[in-house]
Amino acid sequence: MSAIHATAVVDPKAELDSSVTVGPYTVIGPHVRIGAGTTIGPHVVIEGHTTIGRDNRIFQFSSLGAIPQDKKYAGEPCELIIGDRNTVREFCTFNIGSPGDVGVTRVGDDNWIMAYVHLAHDCQVGNHTIFANNSQLAGHVHVGDWVILGGFTVVHQFVRIGAHSMTAMCALLFADLPPFVMCQGQPAAARSMNYEGLRRRGFSPERIAAVKAMHKALYRDDLTLDNARTRIAALVDDTPEAAPDVEMMLGFLEQTSPQRGIVR
Template identity: 80%
Template sequence: MAHVSLIHPTAIVDPAAELDSSVSVGPYTVIGPHVKIAAGTTVGPHCVIEGHTTIGSDNRIFQFNSLGAIPQDKKYAGEPCELIIGDRNTIREFCTFNIGSPGDIAKTVVGNDNWIMAYVHLAHDCVVGNNTIFANNAQLAGHVRVDDWVILGGFTVVHQFVRIGAHAMTAMCSLLFADVPPYVMCQGQPAAARSMNFEGLRRRGFGPERIAGVKAMHKALYRDDLTLEQARSRMTELATSQPETAADVAMMQSFLDNVSPQRGIVR
């Protein structure tokens, strides 16, 4: 039986691009010479995938996306920086993911199993973990770090170099100038901490003891008028007295270890 190409005849795929034979490419899409796409990924019509871009397996890339364009950084001078996208991601319409820049890690990275809705922008050197959800028009400036299981509400805007910890969540139209610790729900312009993402944690299998530990960390950080160092001391005591909370406390402490004094955390 003759091989049936999954690349539409109107698509322009550079001969040097490396596409698995199972990759499908829609009409009028343009794919550049340094692009690599693994098995099972589908690329819709009218997309442009360029630069040193590597895309994993079983991704679903909808129409009108721009992936791998040069960073919006005046200092960029043509260096071979990268965009790396993992496996099983859904990328909806009109998203723009730029490659990295030589001023940081030289790559923009998206992990696995992320659900990225329309008009999302990932600037240069952003690093996104796994199992995140970015609602429509979430906008990330350069050098942003987003950990696993984060949910960004629609029209969330993230300032450059901000970090967002695992299981955190933002409300619609949030504006982030400061780091968001793990588990925190925030809202506002600028965003302020409102609660912890308790419902999300329950859906991910957190039991009552772990939920109680997260509540205790929230109380220490935001409710008891403690300094950050006092709050961290109380968390250390929590992990000692309630060993089932130790892993969650350790993740929070590790995040707080790397908070910039200039940027701080959402309060």
Template identity: 80%
Template structure:
């Protein structure tokens, strides 16, 4: 597939022979683009950016720009994007920063709609959906299968656990545990993402365990520590839910006392 003659591709860039670069796009010298990835018109990919296979990058995307961090002084930080991602128009993904590990990372099979922003040092898992104008500040972590409603805004250092979901225009200042659905400004936990879990093949027993997690976290007035202890007991009561219990327990273990979880 061709590199359009109007594209400006630095000769030091590593572009797989099956990738395509659209009209008027600009590709910097430290960029690597894998097999069958397509880059639309007027996109800019710069910095130390590595992009895997079979990605679709639409026109006017800006990937690999320096962090919007006044402390950044030109250090060799990176943006790493996996395989089979769809990155829609006007999305902006920045490289990492020295204070956050130096890498902004996107996994595989993500669907990232128009105007999505990933600030420095964000980590996005696999199979996520970010609706239009979802905005992540620096150091945000997003687990697998998360769905962000349009115009969701996430404060720096916040974590969103796997299988979670936010409603449109949600504003997250606190960690959102796995499976939780939240809504509001600031966001509050509304329920668990039961329909999403059913669509992903969760058994009735696993969903019942997730309901019990919700009760421990949000219904019974427990401290976070006590809720975690009760949730860990579910692994014995429902052996098939052991991976889900471990996912929740590990997430809760990393909650900052200053930040807490969405309530």
């Protein structure tokens, strides 16, 4: 038997590992699956087709797996999938996906998600991210690994946020934020690259120098986006160890639509 408080309401069809802990007055629906070592606090509601992995810690008053805030939704069996070792603090709301996209809202592993964060339908969140209090993501937002969102960051629907990027408090994103870029403002504008974060993650001086060169091409030398991409691609010739970083940046820019563009 899982350690389920006597006042919790857990549907008999829910699948909980025997090591899962469920706090008082929590409600868990019939299509929920929760992996080993996960702790669910009091007054949490987990519903819908929701899968939660191992060793997560979910604090009180969160709502996970509710239907999307989308008028087109008509009861389709869409999903919320949460990986392993995530921390989800108080009053977070994660909705399931919608049939207008892949039908899945997904959160990866080792994420630190603070209070009052909202993940709308079909958001795709990577690994090792930090979302500060009141970060709000509209539908279909994609967030790469190691992203840090400052408190009260608001992200428009369909925006993509590249790996290792960072937003300041109260940033408002209407455009794609490329990898490594730090931004601030309403609407957000690029300020620098996340050099300190890269150092903490073990990037070599040579790779960081290549990231600086990317910043110069994108933001300092008044180049068109196509010309900036050409210059970024050439960085591999002088710094072959930066090839994965260059490839990631070029892949991100390749998928940016002309209508949305990147944070400038």
